[in-house]
Amino acid sequence: MNPRPSIDELFSLGGSLARELPGFEPRPGQLEMARAVEAGFESGSHVLVEAGTGVGKSFAYLVPALRSGKRVVISTSTITLQQQLFRKDIPMVARALGLEPRVVLLKGRANYLCREKWERARGDLALVERPEISKLRRWANETITGDRSDVPFRLDSLLWERFDADGDDCIGEACAHFDDCFYYRRRRDAEAADIIVVNHAIFFIDAIAGGLLPAYDYAILDEAHTCEDIAMNVLTASLSRRSIDRTFRRLRRYFTLPTSLTAQVDERYRELGETLAGTGNELLRLDERPEIAGDLDRLRDALYHLENWIADNGASALTRPPRGDLEREMRISGAVKSLAAQAEVVDRLLAVDDDSIRWAQSSVHGSELHCTPFDAAPILRDLLFARTPCLLTSATLALGGDFSYVRARLGIDRAEELVADSPFDYREQARLFVAPPDLEPDDPDFVVRAYALLEEALAYSRGRAFVLCTSFRRANEFGERLRASGLHPVEVQRPRSGLDRDGLLRWFTETPGAVLVGTRTFWEGIDMPGERLSCVVIDRIPFAQPDHPVLEARVQALRERGEDAFARLQIPAATMLLKQGFGRLIRSRSDRGAVLVLDGRLQGKGYGKRMIAALPPATRIAHLDELQEFFQT
Numbered sequence: 294m295n296p297r298p299s300i301d302e303l304f305s306l307g308g309s310l311a312r313e314l315p316g317f318e319p320r321p322g323q324l325e326m327a328r329a330v331e332a333g334f335e336s337g338s339h340v341l342v343e344a345g346t347g348v349g350k351s352f353a354y355l356v357p358a359l360r361s362g363k364r365v366v367i368s369t370s371t372i373t374l375q376q377q378l379f380r381k382d383i384p385m386v387a388r389a390l391g392l393e394p395r396v397v398l399l400k401g402r403a404n405y406l407c408r409e410k411w412e413r414a415r416g417d418l419a420l421v422e423r424p425e426i427s428k429l430r431r432w433a434n435e436t437i438t439g440d441r442s443d444v445p446f447r448l449d450s451l452l453w454e455r456f457d458a459d460g461d462d463c464i465g466e467a468c469a470h471f472d473d474c475f476y477y478r479r480r481r482d483a484e485a486a487d488i489i490v491v492n493h494a495i496f497f498i499d500a501i502a503g504g505l506l507p508a509y510d511y512a513i514l515d516e517a518h519t520c521e522d523i524a525m526n527v528l529t530a531s532l533s534r535r536s537i538d539r540t541f542r543r544l545r546r547y548f549t550l551p552t553s554l555t556a557q558v559d560e561r562y563r564e565l566g567e568t569l570a571g572t573g574n575e576l577l578r579l580d581e582r583p584e585i586a587g588d589l590d591r592l593r594d595a596l597y598h599l600e601n602w603i604a605d606n607g608a609s610a611l612t613r614p615p616r617g618d619l620e621r622e623m624r625i626s627g628a629v630k631s632l633a634a635q636a637e638v639v640d641r642l643l644a645v646d647d648d649s650i651r652w653a654q655s656s657v658h659g660s661e662l663h664c665t666p667f668d669a670a671p672i673l674r675d676l677l678f679a680r681t682p683c684l685l686t687s688a689t690l691a692l693g694g695d696f697s698y699v700r701a702r703l704g705i706d707r708a709e710e711l712v713a714d715s716p717f718d719y720r721e722q723a724r725l726f727v728a729p730p731d732l733e734p735d736d737p738d739f740v741v742r743a744y745a746l747l748e749e750a751l752a753y754s755r756g757r758a759f760v761l762c763t764s765f766r767r768a769n770e771f772g773e774r775l776r777a778s779g780l781h782p783v784e785v786q787r788p789r790s791g792l793d794r795d796g797l798l799r800w801f802t803e804t805p806g807a808v809l810v811g812t813r814t815f816w817e818g819i820d821m822p823g824e825r826l827s828c829v830v831i832d833r834i835p836f837a838q839p840d841h842p843v844l845e846a847r848v849q850a851l852r853e854r855g856e857d858a859f860a861r862l863q864i865p866a867a868t869m870l871l872k873q874g875f876g877r878l879i880r881s882r883s884d885r886g887a888v889l890v891l892d893g894r895l896q897g898k899g900y901g902k903r904m905i906a907a908l909p910p911a912t913r914i915a916h917l918d919e920l921q922e923f924f925q926t
């Protein structure tokens with residue numbers, strides 16, 4: 294029997310990967326990363342790898358993961374990467390290694406069709422008359438996955454909600470379809486799988502609350518720069534008009550609810566919204582506004598009344614006869630639970646403790662209230678990193694080779710660390726221009742002066758640009774000026790209208806010389822290799838909103854401990870995001886392009902210089918006209 298090849302042999306020119314993967318070429322950063330990951334699997338330790346763009350990080354972790362013989366969960370933040378791993382990368386690496394791992398892609402339950410709801414809705418005339426229903430029926434009859442992403446036409450979200458496998462509507466083992474339920478079948482497949490691919494939301498819900506994933510030996514968190522935000526979302530309890538409407542919508546599918554009690558909840562929430570709006574603040578901390586506690590108390594009482602009513606009268610209020618006692622009980626307990634969950638959020642908003650920040654956000658679209666943990670690190674340390682060895686990797690994880698920021702934010706005390714350099718020649722492939730130090734984003738003439746730079750740069754790049762803004766207001770200001778100039782085809786991301794993210798990306802791909810002006814959603818997770826994207830413009834250093842209650846509370850706590858909050862928190866977070874924005878530009882060895890930062894603080898302030906040092910080593914240019922020659926060669 295041949296001895297097991299080493300990682301070095303596998304990644305060599307004559308190795309199995311080169312034989313199986315078309316165009317494979319050894320990359321030092323990839324090999325280094327694969328060695329580090331394999332060592333992590335063998336020792337059961339955490340590994341942090343910042344893998345520069347082009348390192349080929351997925352192969353660098355898949356090879357050690359697949360040949361480890363361990364059950365591995367791979368979590369990513371984007372569906373694009375999950376699908377690429379599941380459909381392409383894992384099968385390729387498995388073939389190269391001569392292995393046949395059982396692999397499952399597990400999505401959140403709302404992605405799957407609920408056979409029970411679908412069957413029940415068949416007789417609903419209001420639904421039957423909708424034109425999409427006959428198309429959906431054809432799909433539902435044929436699908437073997439029940440996965441919404443396989444529906445071959447655009448589907449309204451509220452319509453899909455009527456048939457999705459969401460937990461609030463599920464009657465579990467009381468369901469006649471439990472054995473062939475799309476969602477539970479996938480869960481059972483995961484129980485027997487070697488590799489389970491999930492998104493970060495599922496991963497962190499399971500890590501924090503349990504119950505979604507089977508026991509596993511090692512976790513790989515790709516796109517790990519998003520982990521803190523996603524874990525925070527999972528840990529945050531929220532209440533909004535939308536969440537209450539959604540609860541009522543779901544309850545009304547099964548129960549005839551007493552209007553007097555639902556109206557009471559609506560009225561209490563309306564009063565709460567009015568009190569919040571009356572403060573005149575878009576963002577506020579609830580502990581600074583004690584008058585809100587009274588509104589919250591009354592809202593909680595209204596939720597309790599409805600919850601108690603369903604507990605007492607649910608059986609006679611069911612809109613359709615249940616198939617048996619078990620279904621009746623499950624429906625009533627599910628309804629009670631979903632109202633209790635809303636009341637529990639109110640409890641958390643009313644509680645007084647030092648571990649959470651209770652805050653509210655109001656806008657013309659309504660108010661939302663949130664209870665966010667002060668710090669995710671102690672929770673993640675206890676529930677995840679003290680129990681399960683993990684690899685965390687991303688193109689943006691370290692600051693100048695130092696991982697202490699990400700370790701502190703996530704609660705990882707010890708880890709093997711590696712920066713695997715990108716194989717790209719940034720000095721040759723990329724140019725970086727920073728606005729003069731006296732151009733600062735809060736200057737009254739900022740837009741006029743910054744736009745002049747933007748227009749000049751786009752003339753050299755012939756459009757083909759992303760303009761990444763930190764606010765919709767700024768995106769709109771630049772977008773309007775660009776449109777008025779008529780020099781390039783322009784699309785601007787709008788908060789609640791126009792094309793969505795995918796639509797804008799499609800437009801950009803199909804439109805020669807296009808300029809896309811967008812906000813946060815375009816800063817990361819977009820892979821646009823080739824000439825179509827030759828210029829990335831960044832409007833300002835992406836510091837988090839300074840008056841955001843969560844940031845304010847964290848800054849205050851650090852100051853009370855005598856620490857420099859700006860250096861500890863705000864600069865590292867902004868640098869990470871700046872690196873992400875920069876990272877949209879060079880996606881392959883043949884890409885060339887320029888990054889333009891319109892915020893002069895990047896060269897005028899000491900922290901700005903440290904931020905530049907953390908970016909990929911593009912050639913700095915002092916004058917935009919240097920781009921003329923660059924884009925001509």
Ligand code: SF4
Nearest residue numbers: 407408458463468474
């Ligand atoms: S088990 Fe739950 S999710 Fe699955 S079909 Fe039945 S009710 Fe729907």
